[in-house]
Amino acid sequence: xxxxxxxRELTADDLTxxxxxxxxxxxxxxxxxxxxTVEVPGLTRYGAFDDTGRLVGKAVDxxxxxxxxGRRVPAADVAGVAVAPEARGRGVARAMLxxxxxxxxxxxxxxxxxxxxxxxxxxxCGWEAAGVLRAVDLTTAALPRHRPAPHLTVRAGTPADxxxxxxxxxxxxxxxxxxxxxxxxxxxxxxxxxxxxxDALTLVEDGGxxxxxxxxxxxxxxxxxxxxxxxxxxxxxxxxxRELVGVLGSWASVAPTLRLYPLDGDAVGVHLPLxxxxxxxxxxxxxxPVDVARAVGTRGWPAHARGSVDFALTDELADWNTGTWRLSxxxxxxxxxxIGGEADLRLHVRxxxxxxxxxxxxxxxxxxxxxxxxxxxxxxxxxxGVGGPAQLLDYF
Numbered sequence: 001x002x003x004x005x006x007x008r009e010l011t012a013d014d015l016t017x018x019x020x021x022x023x024x025x026x027x028x029x030x031x032x033x034x035x036x037t038v039e040v041p042g043l044t045r046y047g048a049f050d051d052t053g054r055l056v057g058k059a060v061d062x063x064x065x066x067x068x069x070g071r072r073v074p075a076a077d078v079a080g081v082a083v084a085p086e087a088r089g090r091g092v093a094r095a096m097l098x099x100x101x102x103x104x105x106x107x108x109x110x111x112x113x114x115x116x117x118x119x120x121x122x123x124x125c126g127w128e129a130a131g132v133l134r135a136v137d138l139t140t141a142a143l144p145r146h147r148p149a150p151h152l153t154v155r156a157g158t159p160a161d162x163x164x165x166x167x168x169x170x171x172x173x174x175x176x177x178x179x180x181x182x183x184x185x186x187x188x189x190x191x192x193x194x195x196x197x198x199d200a201l202t203l204v205e206d207g208g209x210x211x212x213x214x215x216x217x218x219x220x221x222x223x224x225x226x227x228x229x230x231x232x233x234x235x236x237x238x239x240x241x242r243e244l245v246g247v248l249g250s251w252a253s254v255a256p257t258l259r260l261y262p263l264d265g266d267a268v269g270v271h272l273p274l275x276x277x278x279x280x281x282x283x284x285x286x287x288x289p290v291d292v293a294r295a296v297g298t299r300g301w302p303a304h305a306r307g308s309v310d311f312a313l314t315d316e317l318a319d320w321n322t323g324t325w326r327l328s329x330x331x332x333x334x335x336x337x338x339i340g341g342e343a344d345l346r347l348h349v350r351x352x353x354x355x356x357x358x359x360x361x362x363x364x365x366x367x368x369x370x371x372x373x374x375x376x377x378x379x380x381x382x383x384x385g386v387g388g389p390a391q392l393l394d395y396f
Contacts, residue, residue: 005056005092007099010045012038017055018047025082035189042186044107046100048083048092056087059096061104062396065181066111067174069300069332069387072181076104076290078114079396094317097125101290101318110294111356113178113287115395125317127286128350128370130357131178133261133392136277140228140258143249144271146242154243157201157213159194164210165201172234172266177299177358178390198231202247204240212240212268214248219255228255232393233268241267264391285392288353292321295356296336302387306330309380310339315349329383344376355381358389 010018015037022028048057062077078100083092104112116122119129148154157165166182173179197215204212212235219227228251235241245268248258259280262269289295292313308328315321326339347355351370354360362381365371371378 004051005087005090005095006049006051007046007057007095008049009103010047010058014047014055015039015045018045018058021055021058021084022080022082024084040186041189042184044100044103045080046096046103048087048096050087055084057081057083057092057096059093059100061100061109063107063109063184063186064396065183066113066177067179067181068177068298068390069302070175071298071300072183073111073295073298074109075180076100076109076112077180077396078112081114093121094125097122098317104290105318105320108294109290110298111287112290113285113392115283115285119284119286122286123350125288126315126349126353127288128353128359129284130287130353130359131285131389131391133283133285133395134279135259135261135281136274137227137280138258138260138273138277140249140256141252142273142276143245143252143258144242144273145249146246148246149239149243151206152211152239152243153205154247155203155205157196157203159196161201161203161210162191162194162196165203165213165215168210168213168236169232169234171236172263173393176391177387178392180392180394182394198229202244204235204243206237206240211236212244214244216248222254224256226255227257227259230258230260233260234263235267238267238271241271244268245271261393263393264389283395286353287357287359287390288349289315289321289356290318292325292349292352293336296327296334296384299334300387301329301332301334303332305383305386307380307383309345309383310343311345311347311381312343313347313349313352318349321349327383329386344374345378345381346372346374347381351381352384355384358385358387361385 019036042063044061046059060080064075064077065072066075198217202214214233215231217229312324348370351365362378366378
């Protein structure tokens, strides 16, 4: 392959080649998804071309927003990164990701997340492992069965209920860190069909108000290997959570295994026998800032957090982040401003990602070589991670 690579946004004429490259890279179904070769709002597709004009790499910037302590933070979540086998190891992915970050910054993105097939190339570009999306299996018969609450109504949901479901999802997730808002052009595009997200939807209502829901897929058969997959089960009251758990437990005679994606510390999880859960699947996700000042200024911060810390940041791929900064947090608002001179605390962008996502403390980041204290106390950098660990609920 020639030494040079040219990166640009893909056009409609490039999408068939991009689909073929992705199919080969990921072993996808030869049958194309309907959206694969059409323009989709809310995402930007990038391609890398060699000197002959052949497409040798592709990557997608998903225009998501993430919830961070009550505020929406614009994100450039990355998916579909693939490089032709003949072009691997030649800097193609790095060139694409650099272009993606520049484009994402220009459109206003602040942060980025991705699910890697292999972490090392993304670490080399500034992303760092920050969490895991887990699917666990429970013995359905082990779920507690509660007497139905007389003030609650349980019924099957329909597509007409989806706006109320979206509102409850937002109520549960908006004060956390990391979950997608599930708003915007991209989600509107895929929701245009108007169908349910799985095989069925179970709703719990209190006086006509939605207080809990579970979306699920029935699976096949009713023998010992039958699995009921719960894509999401969320509730806003303990009574609603118990009601949902009771409904799910009622499947024990025909679906001995319940598979679900737990949300740490939520209303439903505290009623599940998670000590007996068996891990079915785990998908590592990685995080990094697109624009550090925007990442700090657009997110929410815990009201009790207050303080400031100076640090020097190094970001080899997104050099606009490199420099000496002062982080100030007070009254639920954070600000990152450039300052002159040097700083005793030095931070690599991967260390910034770990701290921002609440995935590590400053001393651990220092021990990992992603921060350097130069004799100073590194604990001041923990201000960057107040508010608890981030968590994703969507795979992309």
